[in-house]
Amino acid sequence: MIDFEDTYLDCIKKACLGKGFNKQILANKTGYSLYSIKKFLKGYYSNEILEALAKILDLGIKALRSHAQDSKRSDLIAPSILHQYQTNFLYEDTLSLNVNHYLLLDPNTNGALLFDTGTDAKATIQDLLDKGRILNSIFITHQHKDHIYALEDYLEAFPTVSIYASLPLKLQAKQTQILSNRQNFLFGSLRVEAYHTPGHSKDGFSYMILGLEKPLMFVGDSIFSHSQGGTRTIEDYQIALNINKTVILSQYPETILAPGHGPLTTVEHENLHNPFYAK
Numbered sequence: 001m002i003d004f005e006d007t008y009l010d011c012i013k014k015a016c017l018g019k020g021f022n023k024q025i026l027a028n029k030t031g032y033s034l035y036s037i038k039k040f041l042k043g044y045y046s047n048e049i050l051e052a053l054a055k056i057l058d059l060g061i062k063a064l065r066s067h068a069q070d071s072k073r074s075d076l077i078a079p080s081i082l083h084q085y086q087t088n089f090l091y092e093d094t095l096s097l098n099v100n101h102y103l104l105l106d107p108n109t110n111g112a113l114l115f116d117t118g119t120d121a122k123a124t125i126q127d128l129l130d131k132g133r134i135l136n137s138i139f140i141t142h143q144h145k146d147h148i149y150a151l152e153d154y155l156e157a158f159p160t161v162s163i164y165a166s167l168p169l170k171l172q173a174k175q176t177q178i179l180s181n182r183q184n185f186l187f188g189s190l191r192v193e194a195y196h197t198p199g200h201s202k203d204g205f206s207y208m209i210l211g212l213e214k215p216l217m218f219v220g221d222s223i224f225s226h227s228q229g230g231t232r233t234i235e236d237y238q239i240a241l242n243i244n245k246t247v248i249l250s251q252y253p254e255t256i257l258a259p260g261h262g263p264l265t266t267v268e269h270e271n272l273h274n275p276f277y278a279k
């Protein structure tokens with residue numbers, strides 16, 4: 001089972017960065033001492049401090065509390081044609097993270113689509129060969145290294161594959177097509193709608209898939225189950241909140257969300273349980 005990407009403390013820290021609040025500001029605004037705030041942020045749990053922080057950070061109190069105490073993931077049943085892979089990315093000598101990439105098999109043709117590449121292509125390429133599938137296209141959600149690390153390996157295995165990304169790819173590939181917002185593509189029985197979803201990253205794109213029993217959206221690091229991707233500035237944080245709310249969480253409640261980190265979820269689940277949006 002894939003773990004949540006972020007704890008309740010990660011959510012609080014991301015919201016602090018997004019609002020430009022340091023620990024002293026948190027203390028001043030909540031009326032708790034700097035010592036108590038620091039202790040809480042180190043993991044000494046207090047319901048009262050959590051509620052006070054949620055209030056000043058505009059996080060959903062109930063959602064944040066339940067994420068801290070007894071976090072339940074969405075009970076969605078993923079379609080069998082969606083394959084989720086998790087690979088490991090070493091970003092400092094001793095620090096690593098897990099990143100998702102996804103294969104979507106067209107139910108009516110022998111084509112397949114890939115969403116991001118992760119850091120290791122071996123298992124995915126083997127699955128494609130075992131199933132006799134042809135990789136039609138690779139869709140990039142954003143060009144942070146962990147999401148495109150294995151791109152070259154796919155290009156080697158499938159030299160004619162098309163690549164879709166928002167900006168020219170860092171890795172030069174002649175078959176890259178630059179996306180524009182709301183562009184549509186047809187692949188066999190599937191339709192892909194590309195939505196520009198900046199905030200976490202300027203080049204962020206999410207991909208809505210139509211033609212399946214339920215809508216499915218690949219959202220990169222725009223949103224995670226019970227959290228969202230980090231932002232660098234106060235402005236980017238506001239952009240992320242606004243875009244996630246209006247472009248992703250306004251889709252049909254049953255829409256399956258496939259994020260760049262952590263487990264699959266649904267629009268309905270995140271509207272109820274994601275502390276950034278469940279008010």
Ligand SMILES: [Fe+2]
Pocket residue numbers: 142144200201221229
């Ligand atoms: Fe990212």
